[in-house]
Amino acid sequence: MNIKTRNEKAKQFVLDQLSMVLQLNENDFTELPNYEQLKTITQDLIYVKAMGFRGVVATALTGKFLDNSFDYLNNFYACNPRSIFENGIFYAFQKMKIPCGKSDPLNVAKNINVLDENWAKGRRPQKTAMAAVGLLRIINNESDNATQQKIINYFFFRLLSYSQECSSIIIQPIHDETISNQLIASKLVKFVLGYPESGTIPQLVISKILSLIYKNSNIRVIGGDESVFGTNTTSKKPADLWINNDGEISNLYEITVKKIDYKRLDDSIQSLADTNCLDKPVIFICRLPEDINTLGGYQDGTLIYNNKSFNFIDISEFIRTAIALLSPNTINLLITDIEEFVGSYMRPIKTKNGWNEIFSNQE
Structure with a gap:
């Protein structure tokens, strides 16, 4: 497929994932076998100001959707992450109001192909980088397709929940003109x-x-x-x-x-x-x-x-x-x-x- 079509598919994949979890709540995921661990990992990954690591996870999952043979843990750059993020995922995030930058995954991946502990040690915050590695490993190692998809759903659910929480906070305007x-x-x-x-x-x-x-x-x-x-x-x-x-x-x-x-x-x-x-x-x-x-x-x-x-x-x-x-x-x-x-x-x-x-x- 050509680059434009591929990037459009990347955008649509993320939009579909986020749209799918719109009607779900936390209770829909409590029966996952590693639910408590997943809750902690996604908290460490998403509820932080460093946006690049959740961008890495989203890009890895999108790359896998586009090419099932893609090995995101050992050959991350094989999916051409800059193209699919900046020209696909970014616009999906923007449409669904997911906080993100233009080049999130590239800012933390730094041309590194292997996503593991050695990569995480060089990143800040390290805890968030390890959460990205941990979540991708759990998804990669899950042999049951239905469970694997539900874990992916949980990532996008938590991403959307974080976005909604950010958007729900109303900035109180200053009306007192007597303040010096x-x-x-x-x-x-x-x-x-x-x-x-x-x-x-x-x-x-x-x-x-x-x-x-x-x-x-x-x-x-x-x-x-x-x-x-x-x-x-x-x-x-x-x-x-x-x-x-x-x-x-x-x-x-x-x-x-x-x-x-x-x-x-x-x-x-x-x-x-x-x-x-x-x-x-x-x-x-x-x-x-x-x-x-x-x-x-x-x-x-x-x-x-x-x-x-x-x-x-x-x-x-x-x-x-x-x-x-x-x-x-x-x-x-x-x-x-x-x-x-x-x-x-x-x-x-x-x-x-x-x-x-x-x-x-x-x-």
């Missing part, structure tokens, strides 16, 4: 630091703030909408965010709430070189001093490394200062935009609950 801008800033700081989602939330908040600061000018903030799709080195971006003024790139911003080591600086230099931006100023917006305490030579907000000057700003202070520059109406736009993002089915339950808890408290 610095109280809002403090709440945003607490949210960004407490629920970073591997950097997605800090990057979103900073990009929204910068975009609103420059809203009525020729300057555009680029990169904020691409935060969940890959690192700078894989996506050929000069930085997480950058300023574009009439087609000319100026300031480049790296946003993080993780430790910055020399490897991160090397990656930044490589991204700059790949995009012809080595002469552009780079500003790290991070936690100071804790994120840079392993870097030597830092002084007065600047570090020179391999002939490149890097600037550093504390993310909490940046948010507080930037919010002070915005009008009340603009702050309302900012909060509304972030509420919409957090309220999406793509956001984890923890992030949604964190937002509601922080912004429902008026102190």
Whole structure:
């Protein structure tokens, strides 16, 4: 079959599986011989923010459907996972509102063919990677076809249940216009630091703030909408965010709430070189001093490394200062935009609950 037909079959397989379990409930699976084990494994696999591992399982099962001789445990890449996920499964997940990224299984499989303990040891979180391996082994080793299909059904049932749970959490809008801008800033700081989602939330908040600061000018903030799709080195971006003024790139911003080591600086230099931006100023917006305490030579907000000057700003202070520059109406736009993002089915339950808890408290 040609590639387009194959990808369409992949999409339809996942849609069929998810549609099949729509009318089921947990009690429909309690008679499975290894039910308690399956419940624990699928909990570890699905109810986490790392989406790639459930993407691996979905891709493996889809590959097996497309070719019954496919050995997903020992030759995972034989099913051409990029094609069937990005051009098939992804759209099925999107239609059924299953939280996912564009290249989930590729982000964790990393061109590894054998899915076993050795593969899982190199992944984070390891517990979730082992859950993917464990579930695929149980399915692969099940000799009874009906039982095997029911286990597959349970995976898709749990996937759908997680999606429904994410979607059921309502983000409470902020209606109190008497809240001071610095109280809002403090709440945003607490949210960004407490629920970073591997950097997605800090990057979103900073990009929204910068975009609103420059809203009525020729300057555009680029990169904020691409935060969940890959690192700078894989996506050929000069930085997480950058300023574009009439087609000319100026300031480049790296946003993080993780430790910055020399490897991160090397990656930044490589991204700059790949995009012809080595002469552009780079500003790290991070936690100071804790994120840079392993870097030597830092002084007065600047570090020179391999002939490149890097600037550093504390993310909490940046948010507080930037919010002070915005009008009340603009702050309302900012909060509304972030509420919409957090309220999406793509956001984890923890992030949604964190937002509601922080912004429902008026102190």
